[in-house]
Amino acid sequence: MIPELGQLALALALCLALAQSLLGLIGAARGEVQWMAATRPAARGQFVFVAIAFACLTASFINNDFTVAYVASNSNSALPLHYRIAGVWGGHEGSMLLWILMLSVWTFGVTLFSRHLPLEMVARVLAVMGLVSTGFVLFILFTSNPFVRLFPAPPDGRDLNPLLQDPGMVIHPPMLYMGYVGFSIAFSFAVAALLSGRLDAAWARWSRPWTTAAWCFLTVGIALGSGWAYYELGWGGWWFWDPVENASFMPWLTGTALIHSLAVTEKRGAFRSWTVLLAIVAFALSLLGTFLVRSGVLTSVHAFATDPTRGIFILALLTIVIGGSLLLYVWRAPKIGLGGGFEPLSRESMLLMNNVIFAAAAGSVLLGTLYPLALDASGLGKISVGPPYFETVFVPLMAPALFLMGVGPLARWKKASLPDLGSRLRWAAAAAAIAALALPFAMGRWGAMVALGMLLAGWVAASGFVQIWEKVRNVQGPSGAWTRLQSVSRATWGMLLAHFGVAVFVVGVTLVKGYESEKDVRMEPGDTTEVGGYTFRFDGVRDVTGPSYVAGRGQIAVSKNGNPVTMLYPEKRIYRVQNQPMTEAAIDTGFTRDLYVSLGEAVSDTAWVVRVHHKPFVDWIWGGCLLMALGGALAASDRRYRLAARQAPEQYATAAAR
Amino acid sequence: MIVFGLAVLSAATAFVLAAFRENLVFFFTPTQVEAKEVPQGRAFRIGGMVVPGSVKRQADGVTVEFVVTDTAKNVPVVYKGILPDLFKEGKGVVTQGKLGGDGVFYASEVLAKHDENYMPPAAADAIKQAQSINQKATHTLVESK
Numbered sequence: 001m002i003p004e005l006g007q008l009a010l011a012l013a014l015c016l017a018l019a020q021s022l023l024g025l026i027g028a029a030r031g032e033v034q035w036m037a038a039t040r041p042a043a044r045g046q047f048v049f050v051a052i053a054f055a056c057l058t059a060s061f062i063n064n065d066f067t068v069a070y071v072a073s074n075s076n077s078a079l080p081l082h083y084r085i086a087g088v089w090g091g092h093e094g095s096m097l098l099w100i101l102m103l104s105v106w107t108f109g110v111t112l113f114s115r116h117l118p119l120e121m122v123a124r125v126l127a128v129m130g131l132v133s134t135g136f137v138l139f140i141l142f143t144s145n146p147f148v149r150l151f152p153a154p155p156d157g158r159d160l161n162p163l164l165q166d167p168g169m170v171i172h173p174p175m176l177y178m179g180y181v182g183f184s185i186a187f188s189f190a191v192a193a194l195l196s197g198r199l200d201a202a203w204a205r206w207s208r209p210w211t212t213a214a215w216c217f218l219t220v221g222i223a224l225g226s227g228w229a230y231y232e233l234g235w236g237g238w239w240f241w242d243p244v245e246n247a248s249f250m251p252w253l254t255g256t257a258l259i260h261s262l263a264v265t266e267k268r269g270a271f272r273s274w275t276v277l278l279a280i281v282a283f284a285l286s287l288l289g290t291f292l293v294r295s296g297v298l299t300s301v302h303a304f305a306t307d308p309t310r311g312i313f314i315l316a317l318l319t320i321v322i323g324g325s326l327l328l329y330v331w332r333a334p335k336i337g338l339g340g341g342f343e344p345l346s347r348e349s350m351l352l353m354n355n356v357i358f359a360a361a362a363g364s365v366l367l368g369t370l371y372p373l374a375l376d377a378s379g380l381g382k383i384s385v386g387p388p389y390f391e392t393v394f395v396p397l398m399a400p401a402l403f404l405m406g407v408g409p410l411a412r413w414k415k416a417s418l419p420d421l422g423s424r425l426r427w428a429a430a431a432a433a434i435a436a437l438a439l440p441f442a443m444g445r446w447g448a449m450v451a452l453g454m455l456l457a458g459w460v461a462a463s464g465f466v467q468i469w470e471k472v473r474n475v476q477g478p479s480g481a482w483t484r485l486q487s488v489s490r491a492t493w494g495m496l497l498a499h500f501g502v503a504v505f506v507v508g509v510t511l512v513k514g515y516e517s518e519k520d521v522r523m524e525p526g527d528t529t530e531v532g533g534y535t536f537r538f539d540g541v542r543d544v545t546g547p548s549y550v551a552g553r554g555q556i557a558v559s560k561n562g563n564p565v566t567m568l569y570p571e572k573r574i575y576r577v578q579n580q581p582m583t584e585a586a587i588d589t590g591f592t593r594d595l596y597v598s599l600g601e602a603v604s605d606t607a608w609v610v611r612v613h614h615k616p617f618v619d620w621i622w623g624g625c626l627l628m629a630l631g632g633a634l635a636a637s638d639r640r641y642r643l644a645a646r647q648a649p650e651q652y653a654t655a656a657a658r
Numbered sequence: 659m660i661v662f663g664l665a666v667l668s669a670a671t672a673f674v675l676a677a678f679r680e681n682l683v684f685f686f687t688p689t690q691v692e693a694k695e696v697p698q699g700r701a702f703r704i705g706g707m708v709v710p711g712s713v714k715r716q717a718d719g720v721t722v723e724f725v726v727t728d729t730a731k732n733v734p735v736v737y738k739g740i741l742p743d744l745f746k747e748g749k750g751v752v753t754q755g756k757l758g759g760d761g762v763f764y765a766s767e768v769l770a771k772h773d774e775n776y777m778p779p780a781a782a783d784a785i786k787q788a789q790s791i792n793q794k795a796t797h798t799l800v801e802s803k
Contacts, residue, residue, distance in 0.1 A: 234743075344662065356663055360670040367678060382685035382783070384703060386754075389681035393674050520739045522719025581743040600740035603719050611740050 003068050003147040006056025010097075010137060010147075013049035013104070016042050017133040024127025028120050028195070036123035040111045043126050046133065047104040054101045057146055058088050066157050069150040070094060076159035076577050078548045086170040087160045092294050093146035098173065099290060100136050102181040103129065110185060110210075117206060124192035125185070132184055135317045143310045159548070159577035168228035176221030176248055180286035182214020183255060186262075187283035190276045191325055194332040199276065204266035207279070209636040211262060212494075215255045216632035222248050223625035234583030234598040236518060236613040238621060241390040246369040247289035250362050254282040257358035259632075260351050268413055270341075270348055273333045274355065280329060284322040285362070291318065297373065343415040350408040357401045364393045395449075402456040402506065405499055406432075406463035410470075424470070428462035443515055443616070453510025461503040464496050494635025498628045505624025511617035518613040525606055532614025534595060535559045541572075541599070541608060549573040551584070554599050554608065558588065565595070570610075572599045594618045683754060687784035692731040696757055704733060704763060705752040705784045713747055726751060726763075728784040737765040750782060 020042035027035025057070075061084045066072040074090040089098040107129045114122045140146070163169070189207035193199045225248065230238040239245060258278040265275045291297070291314050342348035368385040376382055410424055435458030440446040471488050472481045521529045525540035539555040551573040558565040568586035575582060585598040593616045600609030685703045686696050696702055704726055712725035721738045724747075735753055745751060745768060755765035 352663055353666065356667050356670070360667060360674065363671075364674040364678075367674065371678075382703075384683045384685065384754075385678070385681065386683055389677055392677040392681060396673065397670065520720045583743055598740075603715060607719065609720055609740055 002056050002059050002063075002065070003149065006053045006060075007141075007145070007147040009049045009052040009056065010141060013046050013053065013100075014134065014137040014141065016046040016049065017130045017137060019130075020046060021127045021130035021134060024123040024125075024130065025195075028123045028127070031120075033119065036119050039123045039126040039130075043104075043107045043111050043130065046130070047108040050101050050104040054088075054097055057094060057097060058085060060147075061085060061087050064157070066155070067149050067151070067153040068146070069148045070146040072150055072154050072157045074157070074160055076157040076548065078577070079160060079165070080547055082167075082170060083160055083165050086164065089173045090160045090164050093140070093144045095173065095177075095290075095294050096136065096140050096144050097146055099177055099181060100133065100140065102174070102177045103133050103136065103184060105178075106182055106185055106210075106214075107133070120196065121192055121203075121206075124195055125188045128188035128191045129184060132188075132321065135321065139313055139317060143313050156577075159575070162549070162573070162575040162578065162580050162582050163232060165548070165575075166228060166232055168224055168232065172221060172224040172228055175217055175224055177290075179214055179216075179218025179221050179255075180248075180251060180290060182210065182217055183251060183258075183279075183283045183286050185210040185214065186258060186279040187325070190279035191328065194276065194325075194328050197332060197335050199265075199272050201266050201269055204262050204275065205641065208259075208262050208266060209638070209641045211255070211279075212259055212632045212636040215252070215259055216629040216636070218248070218252050218255060219625055219629040219632065222252060223622050223629075226625075227622050230618075231585055231587055234585045234611075236585070236596050236598075236611070236615065238512075238618065241368070241385075241387045243369050243373075244293050246365050247292040250365050250369070251282055251286040251289055253358050253362040253365065254278060254285055257355045257362070258282050260354050260358075264348055264351050268342070268348060271352070271355075273329075276333065277329060278355070278359075280322075280325045281362075284318075284325075285366075287318055287321060292369070342413070345411070345416045345418060347408055347411040347413045347416065350404050350411055353404055354401060354408065357397055357404075361394065361397050364397070365390070399452065399456060402460055402502070405502065406459045409467055409495065409499070410463065425463060425466060428459060428466050431462040432456070432459035434458070440514075443511065445515070447514055450510055450514040453506055453514070457503040457506040457510065460499055460506070464500050464503070467492075467496060489638055489640065491635045491638040491640060494631045494633070494638070496631070497634060498631025501624045501627025501629075501631055503624070504620050504627055508617050508620030508622075508624055512615050512621070515616045516614065516618075518611065520600065520609060520611050522603055522607055523610050529610075529612060531612045532593070532595075532616070533560060534565065534614060536568075536597065536610075536612050538608070538610060540606065541602070544571070546573065548577065549575045549582070552599065552602070554586075554597075554610070556586070556597050556610070558595055568595065568597045570597045570599045572601070589619060591619070592617060685752075687787055688726055688728045688731040688733045689784075689787070691733050691757065691763070699756065701754055701756050701766070703752055703754045704735075705750070706733075707785060708745070708747050708749060708751050710747045726753065728787065733763050734761070735763045735765050737768055739768075741768055750785075 020039050023035045023042060024039040026032070027039070059065075060068045060071050061075055062081065064071070064075065064077045064084070066075075070091060070093050071087075074094070075084050075087040079087065088094045107126065110122070110125060110129070114125070186207050189203065189210070193203050222245075225245065226238050229240065229245075230236070258275065261271045261275045261278055264271045295310065295314055297311075368389055372383050372385055406428060407421060407425065411421060432455050436451040436455035439454045439458075440450045443450070468485075468488075471492075472484050517532050519529060519531050521527075523529065523538035525538060528535050528537045530536070535558070537557045537559070539557060541552045541554045544551050544553045551571040553569050553571045556568040556570070558568060566588045568588060570586040571584035573582045573584055574580070583598050585596055587597075588595040593614060596613035596615055598611045600611060602608050683701055683703055684697070685705065688704060688706050690696060691704060706726040706728040709725040709727050709732065712723075714723045715721070716723065720740075721736065722741060723734065723736050725732050725734050727733075735755075737753070737755075752769045753763070753765040754767040754769070755763055758764050
């Protein structure tokens with residue numbers, strides 16, 4: 001009964017999504033106020049029905065209803081409750097439903113926080129979001145229905161993939177999808193603006209907080225995924241340039257470019273058509289990312305051939321969304337105009353360079369991800385593009401971006417002066433140079449790449465302090481430093497914090513790349529090995545039993561100069577239902593280093609191959625990502641967006657009159 | 659300004675494409691390795707099935723030898739390190755490394771995906787190719803008789 005209810009709710013959501021888009025599009029074109037006003041309730045209703053559908057699927061998982069095919073293949077009665085809930089998005093069908101849920105959550109958000117936008121704009125934005133939703137719900141209902149029953153029902157489910165039985169995997173997909181789907185708002189605003197032919201500062205101001213919020217979720221989602229790979233895959237790596245990771249990284253790169261170009265469009269009215277294009281591309285790459293990961297095309301391009309309906313539907317959906325919006329862009333973009341001019345040395349020009357760099361970076365990831373697939377699909381041979389390619393490309397691309405990150409926020413709009421920038425940044429340059437020279441020595445060994453990383457991280461961080469110092473110094477009046485700091489907008493604090501997060505991230509990446517050490521050793525109980533100045537003593541392996549697995553649990557005592565540091569318990573698990581082995585690493589996390597131990601395999605009755613890592617500053621990588629996301633959240637909550645929204649109707653009217 | 663931006667963009671593109679060409683890793687089947695169709699001194703990937711009974715551990719406990727086959731031809735592989743969880747005799751494997759002058763493939767990476775029944779597509783293809791060639795060969799034999 002419950003699955004049928006879910007399916008019915010989904011069908012009703014489809015009807016409402018269709019109504020939402022038709023009412024919005026036609027209403028806005030004809031100027032029918034009633035029609036346009038109806039988009040809001042339609043969107044809210046759609047949210048309610050999608051939520052009901054999602055709740056129904058979740059209930060089927062909680063009740064272990066193995067008559068539902070999707071539940072039977074992604075859950076098991078021995079699974080603890082939280083993994084049964086996470087099982088909802090453990091496979092293709094449920095992920096698609098989660099995607100739709102996220103889209104309707106964002107749509108609901110737009111209906112709540114758009115009261116001060118012109119009705120016509122809101123109607124068009126909701127209409128475009130409704131169209132996207134229609135496409136996806138159709139996709140679910142016709143090719144990926146999670147509510148299909150299974151007869152005869154199996155006595156128990158096939159279990160959730162053991163790799164996904166992990167707390168990180170419970171929240172990683174929802175975060176990631178919030179990010180992916182969040183870019184649909186920037187996309188919808190862009191398409192709505194193209195339809196109306198009015199792209200001005202107000203448009204940029206409305207879409208900015210939404211875009212930044214989506215970017216925050218995506219940042220956290222990617223960081224969680226990377227952290228999960230680090231401790232769950234047992235290899236000690238934190239980024240593999242795997243197509244699955246690249247799929248989420250491309251929208252992030254484009255989204256980062258979009259955030260920066262939106263800033264220019266809002267403040268200076270420039271880059272308009274470029275901003276619109278970026279908004280379209282960011283969402284297109286989000287769609288591509290979803291499908292790359294979820295359609296099975298990565299496991300085998302030939303998966304498309306075995307289930308052609310799904311593949312063809314996906315390609316058609318991608319073509320309509322991307323092709324349609326690009327056609328609209330080509331048709332309407334010439335009307336948008338270029339906006340204000342600027343000198344070769346100005347904040348605009350630096351943000352332009354930022355955009356060029358991030359676009360090139362996204363392009364290089366796209367090439368490295370899709371080219372092998374295209375070659376394979378056309379039967380021209382098999383190739384792979386590994387980390388060396390991406391690393392060769394990213395260092396030279398990102399180094400100038402980091403340099404500009406230190407200069408850009410201090411440069412004036414329209415026209416900046418080199419001597420002025422030089423004198424304001426001389427202390428930051430000195431601090432960065434000292435960091436580059438001294439820190440590698442402090443770590444024990446000087447290396448050119450480490451010095452470069454420290455130079456750039458030091459530069460970004462020091463430039464941030466210069467910016468804060470100038471704010472404190474420049475504000476006129478007798479008020480104290482604290483009140484002056486309080487007058488700095490949240491948007492500025494957010495930008496500073498996010499850029500500081502980048503510096504932290506760069507420190508983490510540089511130091512872990514430069515100084516990490518690892519060893520694979522055969523150990524008998526009592527054997528010791530030394531890595532990174534720590535002594536690891538292997539005390540043997542004993543058997544333990546978990547809720548859905550049996551495991552050999554090793555015990556390793558870590559000491560430094562004879563003083564005990566910690567005990568580590570890495571495991572080698574066998575998940576019973578799927579009979580799948582899994583390596584569960586044991587990690588001692590620290591501010592300046594991680595100690596990471598994983599079990600290889602037993603080579604005799606008592607001896608094991610053990611992998612030991614010493615990873616300096618590795619946690620700074622994720623710390624930096626969190627700071628970036630926090631900075632973004634701070635910026636998105638700036639009062640200006642709420643105030644501006646209230647004043648918007650008049651501004652919009654004057655802009656239109658012009 | 660636009661010209662400058664375009665210049666930077668094209669320089670970046672040229673650089674990316676050069677890096678791409680340099681770091682491509684090609685895939686070969688054991689049959690191709692045997693026929694010396696593989697690059698010398700450059701890393702490439704081979705795939706196939708781990709021959710049952712071929713996995714041997716050297717005295718240090720971390721160096722492993724095994725044989726990869728596409729059912730037609732075999733390639734001996736040496737790898738130092740921990741094998742992935744799903745590496746098993748009789749199962750599919752893809753490995754990356756360089757071919758030594760002694761005909762042994764020195765692997766720097768061994769990939770076996772996380773799924774019990776999963777055969778890396780490249781490995782499955784290698785076996786399929788070799789088998790279809792075998793079949794053709796038997797067909798021609800039969801016909802010539």
